[in-house]
Amino acid sequence: MAIASEQQTVDLREPSGWRRTKNQIATVGMWIAFVVMLVPLGFVLVTVIGKGASAITWQFLTNSNIPINVLPVNYGGVGPAVIGTLEITGFAALMAIPLGVLGGVYINEYGGNHVLARIINFFADVMTGVPSIIMGLFIYTIWVLHFGYSGLAGAFALGCLMLPIVIRSTYEMLRLVPDSLREASYALGATKARVTVTVVLPAALGGIVSGALLAVARAAGETAPLIFTILTTQSLNSNLFSGANTALSTLIFQNATQPYTGAQARAWGSALTLIAIAFILMIVARLVTARFARYDH
């Protein structure tokens, strides 16, 4: 800022030289890049809200019968898919978040400079880049082939996807907790586990929770891991542990290629529901960060 104000008072450069023009071109280019990113986002949001809002009613979200594709959108609803998405994502979070937090605790609190901790940290990072479809195929080969399609298999696939993200974000947050906190509690005679659970984790809680919520938000919208594990059905199956299930994302994938306006309208309505779920999770994550994060970057 100091530089900018000085430019106005004492300007030693040529008034409209090529250098300055080039600088302006570059700045405009950066803003254009930002606008280029905004255009598809705005476009997709406007379309999804425009086409999805008219489909969404209470009946659409809760009716337990997904009608056949030719029927218009005011018949039945997508209740089974809503329940499936919530159940599967919820159970995946229930498995992946505790394990991920523990993994992050191991890397930062117990690993130190140990080779194993560095290897785990490195591969957790590599694992975040493994395509989500691979997780689906993996659970298919290791679980579905032996025990059949179920919501549980879908939850396993989503859990595999969330685990490395939660580990990495927990690790990043624990790194920010100052050592003086740990040392103060050790000086009081606390064991390492007690220090970690009662002092270190609470200090980093805001960041850990928001990182976990962002992982859940990403997983809730995933389709590829689910198509190989839950085998999209049309009827309600609230039993997570056996039988084929359904989810909003796989329903959209199926209906996107249907020529019927009813099926397409159901896809738009489901898309809006899915985006709303993901956005709500993200906003809650942001609020948690703003409210509870004690140590920020």
Added chain:
Amino acid sequence: MSIATRADSAIPAESASPLTKRRPFGDRSFQVLALASGLLVLIILVLIAVSMTQQSTTWFTTAGWSGVFSTDWDPAHNAFGALPFIYGTLITAAIAIIIAFPVSIGISLLLTEVVPRRFSRPIVYVIDLLAVVPSVVWGLWGILVLAPWLQGIYQSIASGLTGVPVLSTFFGGTGISGASFFTAGLILAVMITPIVTSLSREVIATVPAIDREGAYALGATRWEMIRGAVWPHSQAGVVGAVLLGLGRAMGETIAAALVIGSSPTITTHLFSTGYSMPSVIANQFGEATVGEFRAALIGMGVLLFVITIIINLSARAIVDRSVRRTQGA
């Protein structure tokens, strides 16, 4: 690292090992639990490689190298050549990265060098918003809204370029379709922009302030400062970020499956229909009841896994090294 972090302050100085008897059971079991959770990452990665390779061996053994890397994909006649899909994966990822690279660099420079800190927060939120839109929603929008609209544009570009030597090989041709390599590349570009942006921003933020101030003190404009001080420092890291984006683009499934046009062809015409590895797995897995068909699809998953792991390993190594070097630690 300081001495304090190396000597674990939880262990009394005279105790020989971290798992000495004097530590209570709960304390030790917590450590074991944490270790087990950490090891889960390695176990899952190994299991992915083993179980998927096991399920796809019939494809690799019956088809052989020449069969796997052939252009002939005809499940009805037991021909499972993966080359059209490998080609499509590489082409769409390349288009995505060519488009996403300048946009991501532009946004990350905007965030680090131009916009003051308090205004950069909202921009970061918008990028996060982009990252959280599900893949299937991009696909739905791509196939029902974007592709029909692009069809006309492609057609006019192609007719305008007939006869132009180089450009018509890429943007010409006869089988022009709204769902094509290029549409898939565009959607993938949008989807990888958030990750490439946030990674390059991370790298650019490690450029020491003293370098920036030095460049300004010599009378450099902001752009000259970026070229002279920021770019040399962050070059390697940005390359790593782009590689990570490339890995994401290659593995992106559902959006590509909906907009790529689903036809296994190898052509230089970017406006014609194609296929990619993840999208063929997603689209045809349901029909793949015969042993070798299914093995071929899972085998393509193995190829995809190996490629993305290699890309991620090298990208991470590049980013880590450049961050360490620029921080001077």
